Amino acid sequence: MSHKERRRLAVLEDVKDNKLTLVQAAVLLALGYRQAKRVWKRYQAQGDSGLVHRSRGRASSRRRPQAERARIVARCLERYPDFGPTLAAEHLRKEGHKVDHETLRRWLLAEGHWRVRRKRQKHRRWRERKECFGQMVQMDGSHHDWFEGRAPRAVLMVIIDDATNRTLARFYPQETTRACYDMIERWIRSHGVPASLYVDRDSIYRCERLPTVAEQIAGREPRTQFGRAMEQLGVELILANSPQAKGRVERRNALFQDRLVKEMRLEGISDMAAANEFLSRVFLPALNRKFTVAPKAAADAHQKLSASLLEVLSWEEERTVGNDWTVVWKNRWFQIERQEEALNLAGKKITAREMRDGRVELLHGQRRLKMRALEGRPEPKKPAPARIGRVELVKPPATHPWRNDKVAAGQEFFRKKRAEGAWLKAARASCGCGLRYSLATLGFHFARSRMITTSKGDIFT
Numbered sequence: 001m002s003h004k005e006r007r008r009l010a011v012l013e014d015v016k017d018n019k020l021t022l023v024q025a026a027v028l029l030a031l032g033y034r035q036a037k038r039v040w041k042r043y044q045a046q047g048d049s050g051l052v053h054r055s056r057g058r059a060s061s062r063r064r065p066q067a068e069r070a071r072i073v074a075r076c077l078e079r080y081p082d083f084g085p086t087l088a089a090e091h092l093r094k095e096g097h098k099v100d101h102e103t104l105r106r107w108l109l110a111e112g113h114w115r116v117r118r119k120r121q122k123h124r125r126w127r128e129r130k131e132c133f134g135q136m137v138q139m140d141g142s143h144h145d146w147f148e149g150r151a152p153r154a155v156l157m158v159i160i161d162d163a164t165n166r167t168l169a170r171f172y173p174q175e176t177t178r179a180c181y182d183m184i185e186r187w188i189r190s191h192g193v194p195a196s197l198y199v200d201r202d203s204i205y206r207c208e209r210l211p212t213v214a215e216q217i218a219g220r221e222p223r224t225q226f227g228r229a230m231e232q233l234g235v236e237l238i239l240a241n242s243p244q245a246k247g248r249v250e251r252r253n254a255l256f257q258d259r260l261v262k263e264m265r266l267e268g269i270s271d272m273a274a275a276n277e278f279l280s281r282v283f284l285p286a287l288n289r290k291f292t293v294a295p296k297a298a299a300d301a302h303q304k305l306s307a308s309l310l311e312v313l314s315w316e317e318e319r320t321v322g323n324d325w326t327v328v329w330k331n332r333w334f335q336i337e338r339q340e341e342a343l344n345l346a347g348k349k350i351t352a353r354e355m356r357d358g359r360v361e362l363l364h365g366q367r368r369l370k371m372r373a374l375e376g377r378p379e380p381k382k383p384a385p386a387r388i389g390r391v392e393l394v395k396p397p398a399t400h401p402w403r404n405d406k407v408a409a410g411q412e413f414f415r416k417k418r419a420e421g422a423w424l425k426a427a428r429a430s431c432g433c434g435l436r437y438s439l440a441t442l443g444f445h446f447a448r449s450r451m452i453t454t455s456k457g458d459i460f461t
Contacts, residue, residue, distance in 0.1 A: 005051045012043050012051075064099075072097050073107050080262070085114065087259055091266075124244055129163050133295050134191060134302035136162040136238075138198040138249035139183065141175035144257050150270035156256055157183045160249045162198070163295040166288055167252055169279055171272045177204050177226050181313040181356060188233075188309065192302025196236040198246050206239055225315050232312045234303065255287075315354045319362075321345040326378060327352060329360055333374040336362065340369050 001009070011028050014020040020028075026036035042050035072092060080088040085105035092099060108114035130136045142156045155175045159168045168187055172179040187194070199205045207222035215222060223231065230237045240246045260283060269275050319327045325336040325345065329352045336345060343364060351363040362369040386393040 001048070001052060005053070008039065008051050009043075009048060012040060015040065064103075069107060072099055072104070073111060073113070076104065076108070077113060083262060084258065087262070124247075129296070130301075131163060131295060131297040132299045132301040133161060133164050133166070134194045134300055136196045136198055137187065137194045138162060138246045139180070140200060140246065140249045140253060141172075141179070141202075142253040142256060143175070144261070146171070146261060146264070146275070147270055148261065148265065151272065154272055154275075155179070156253070156260075158249055158252055158256065159183055159187050160252050161194075162248060165248070165252075165291050165293055167284065167291075169256065169284060171275050171279070173272070175202070175204070177224075177315075178356060180204055180226055181229070184229075185309050185313060188305060192300070193233055193305055194235060195301045195303070196238055197230060198238045198240060198249075200243070200246065201239050201241075205237065228316065229312050229314070232307065233305075310355055310357070311353070314356065316351055318349050319352045321348055321350060323347065324378060326374070327362055327371070329354065332360070333377055334360065334362060334371045335374055337370040337372065340364075343369075345369075 008029055011020065011025050015022055015025050022036055022040055023033060025040070026033050029036065029039075031039065039051070044050075075095070075097065076083070076088050076092065080091055083091070085108065086101040089099055089101035089104050092104070105114060109116075137159055139157070139159045142158060143153070144156070146154055146156065152173075154171045154173060157170055157172055157175065157179055160166070168183070168190070170183060170186070172182075184197075203224070204226050205224060207224045207227065209222050211220070211222050227237055243250050260279075263283060264275060264278065267278060269278055317329075319329060321327055321336065323346050325340075327334045327336065327350065345364065350369065353361045353363060355361075360373070362371050
């Protein structure tokens, strides 16, 4: 029984016990006297069950025919088995089956094809949306089996505006600095430079190394390449301490993992290029039309671009100029031209910059240095050979026949034997005699075991 029906039961029991009159009961139940008489008569005839509403358990006059209900549920299970009721109702409406999502949910629940999913929640402090479009954007990479085995796994990079929910997304093979650069460039080309960017604590955005001495003196924290680029663009980079902190982009990822996967399955999309085309042409426009909200303030917080994105969204590192005025960058050698001689760059620090199109620049401050790429590593200059007058001293190789003579075995031979604890044995074998040779004589043989090459031949000493 409902609360209203239990209330009627308690009042009518008082009437039955002569504690109340029927007129007083009508006032307490907010009924007319004639209606109270009918309720009292039914209670006397049927007891407690006479107070239950007559419509309970009866089919509604607006109920859909059973055949239509069975047909819609069968179609949902056939074509949209893992769709939620809301998404399934939208697609069924496109096919001509007009049914409310809540009605479809009840049908599926009644037949055991859907169940209520509840999760225990932790307390979170709600953060109000930003007021202006572009005041904050959130970015994240969503790793998922987007093609359900029809293509290699990919990552969906997503950017969403905090004030309006306007969304930009694109597929990439991996979540890398290059992918983040491309996403930021696409957003800036479309809307402008945002005031701040909210991201997670991935190594792309957060530098783990300790600051160098120069950074400590300057009072600057270590930065990644992406962090350096955002600083040059004037974008405040905010690192979230938990996924819930940037919940707007996380919830958008969940929507993509649910709806986008199923939409691509229906379209038969099995490669990244077709998926990006479908995203930009069909899915994202419909998504933004449906979920974009108006900001509280009409002002646009995006700033105009004041620098070259190709130069800012690049890779920069310090390099030391060699004495031969060459610079190494990723195993490539670059020769600074003579026109820069007045800068005295040998031994100094310069900046090497590689753009996303593969071009490399060398910068001294803001000045681009004239340079050219070398085919390979410059050959180091060989030191001048040791000479005595016009005589050049050459150390013979280990395979030289002269090395076969134990007298001229060289210092390496005796160092090895001495380390093995066979000094006297090696000395006797090399000299061909006993101990009558003095240690000074042995030292003479050890130290003078060299070959001197002249134009007339080999001389041994």
